[in-house]
Amino acid sequence: MLNKLDKKFIDEAKVRGKLIFHSEEINYSRFREDFRSINRGTVVLSDGSGRTINGFPHIARVFTLEKGIVRNIKSDSFYAEEKIDGFNLRVVKVGKKKFAFSRGGFVDPFSTEKIRSNDVVPDLFFRDYPDYVLCGEMIGNTPYTPSTREFDVRFLVFDIADDAGNYLVPSEKYALLKKYGIQGVPQLGKFSLKDISKLKALVLTLNKSRKEGMVLKSEDRKKLVKFVTPNADIDDIAKAAHLVFDMPSGFFHQRVLRSSIFVREFGLDQKKYAEELGNAFSEQLISAMKGAESGSGVSEEFEIAINDPKTWDGILKHMSDEVKVEVLSRTEEKNGTIRIRFKKIYKKTSKKLHEFLNGKGLED
Numbered sequence: 001m002l003n004k005l006d007k008k009f010i011d012e013a014k015v016r017g018k019l020i021f022h023s024e025e026i027n028y029s030r031f032r033e034d035f036r037s038i039n040r041g042t043v044v045l046s047d048g049s050g051r052t053i054n055g056f057p058h059i060a061r062v063f064t065l066e067k068g069i070v071r072n073i074k075s076d077s078f079y080a081e082e083k084i085d086g087f088n089l090r091v092v093k094v095g096k097k098k099f100a101f102s103r104g105g106f107v108d109p110f111s112t113e114k115i116r117s118n119d120v121v122p123d124l125f126f127r128d129y130p131d132y133v134l135c136g137e138m139i140g141n142t143p144y145t146p147s148t149r150e151f152d153v154r155f156l157v158f159d160i161a162d163d164a165g166n167y168l169v170p171s172e173k174y175a176l177l178k179k180y181g182i183q184g185v186p187q188l189g190k191f192s193l194k195d196i197s198k199l200k201a202l203v204l205t206l207n208k209s210r211k212e213g214m215v216l217k218s219e220d221r222k223k224l225v226k227f228v229t230p231n232a233d234i235d236d237i238a239k240a241a242h243l244v245f246d247m248p249s250g251f252f253h254q255r256v257l258r259s260s261i262f263v264r265e266f267g268l269d270q271k272k273y274a275e276e277l278g279n280a281f282s283e284q285l286i287s288a289m290k291g292a293e294s295g296s297g298v299s300e301e302f303e304i305a306i307n308d309p310k311t312w313d314g315i316l317k318h319m320s321d322e323v324k325v326e327v328l329s330r331t332e333e334k335n336g337t338i339r340i341r342f343k344k345i346y347k348k349t350s351k352k353l354h355e356f357l358n359g360k361g362l363e364d
Contacts, residue, residue: 002131003165004050005038019044022106024314026094030105031055041105045094053092054165056103056135059215062225063261065203066196072225075218079170080188080199083212083226084156085236086137087144091115091155093126100138109314111138113306114153121155125180131163134182143315146239147303157184158215169221188214204266207231230259230273238280242288242298245349246322252281292353297345301328305339312340322347 010029013019018035022028027046034040039055062068069078088103089111098121100111115121121134139145140153157177160168168176177184191199206213206229213228233255240247256277263273288298306312319325324345331339356362 001164002049003052003054003161003163005044005052007050010044013038021046024107025097025112026099026107028107032105041101041103043090043101043105047094051131052165053090053101053133054161055105056088056090056159059224059226061258062227063258064265065200065227066193068225068227069193069196069216073216073218073223075220075223077190077192077219078223079190079217079219080202080214081158081170081184081217082186082188082206083215083228084137084139084158084185085145085212085232086139086156087111087142089115089136089138089155091121091134091136092132093130098123098126106318109311109318110143110304110306111155113308113311114138114142115155120153122180122182125176125182128180129163129176133161133165135159135161137185141302141304143302143304143319147301152305154183157182167221169219170217171219185215200266203227203229207262210235228258228262230262230268233259233262234273234276234280237277238284241281241284243300243346243349244285244288245352246346288349289353289357292350293357295354297324297347297350298353299326299343299345299350301341301343303339303341305337307337309338312338319344 010019013031013035014029016035018031018033019029020032022030029044029046031038031040031042039057041055043053043055045051045053060072062072087108089108090101092099092101098112098116100108100115102108102111125134126132134155134157136155136157136159138153138155140151141147142153157173160173160176162168174184174187176182188202203214208231210231211229212232213226215224215226217224237252237255240251244252259273259277262268263270291298316325324347326343326345328341328343329339330341333339
């Protein structure tokens with residue numbers, strides 16, 4: 001049964017300005033924010049089918065491992081998967097083409113070009129399951145994630161939704177990923193509360209490797225929680241400290257709290273982590289001041305490879321108004337690939353730091 005919403009509900013959402021129409025390569029509407037039981041980013045196709053692609057729900061984050069599992073999972077056994085920090089996408093097939101929708105519900109032009117490669121998302125899967133949804137993270141050389149020389153991009157699936165919008169249980173998902181050769185997030189194993197010591201050892205290994213953390217899922221996938229390592233929190237702060245005025249207000253608070261609770265729970269070296277936390281803030285922020293003071297702005301650099309020039313136009317169209325894009329280099333390779341290196345200049349942080357460094361006062 002195809003996943004659909006009631007027409008009266010859709011009409012009401014449109015009237016209230018919650019459901020916004022878009023006409024790009026396909027026509028669709030997206031929920032710009034949560035509306036009753038519908039998550040932000042939910043997409044309704046305008047192809048006559050009425051098909052609805054559910055927005056991916058936020059997963060509860062626990063601050064303590066054992067107590068968090070006991071309180072939230074509530075099942076005899078559960079699966080652990082590595083949490084990947086990438087660009088969140090839902091990949092679907094509409095008509096004869098694959099599309100990648102962002103968490104906010106936009107057709108993302110860059111990701112859509114990439115997932116149309118059979119190497120990234122095999123066509124065979126959607127031939128057999130045309131109305132299923134692959135939910136995952138894209139990592140690598142994207143306009144949103146740190147660049148790498150190891151590979152171009154990878155799409156790592158963490159969930160699959162069926163044609164009715166229900167998520168497959170982990171065992172079914174693993175079987176489909178294996179059958180079709182689709183790359184999933186790393187599987188860490190199946191555990192029970194009796195294995196808590198093994199799970200804690202695994203978390204410490206992830207932390208040492210500076211991995212993001214893990215997502216824990218009950219066997220029926222009805223209960224999920226995520227647990228993040230302190231090194232990942234500190235790395236996040238280091239990556240974002242120079243964007244202090246462009247980040248959500250709770251971004252830094254949560255990571256300081258989470259890392260502190262983890263250090264206490266696992267008996268780690270408090271002095272060592274306090275020093276790393278302080279350096280994460282100060283080093284990047286001081287570095288950002290150089291660009292702000294000179295007037296060049298606070299920025300980040302990215303590098304991408306695309307095949308269609310229109311993809312770059314689409315990237316610029318979807319870029320936030322708070323960001324200025326400056327192309328550093330653009331080359332066309334013999335195989336037709338267009339390689340673009342660019343930087344995002346963050347207007348808000350650039351302006352505020354520039355003002356403060358030039359004597360502006362602030363009443364508090």
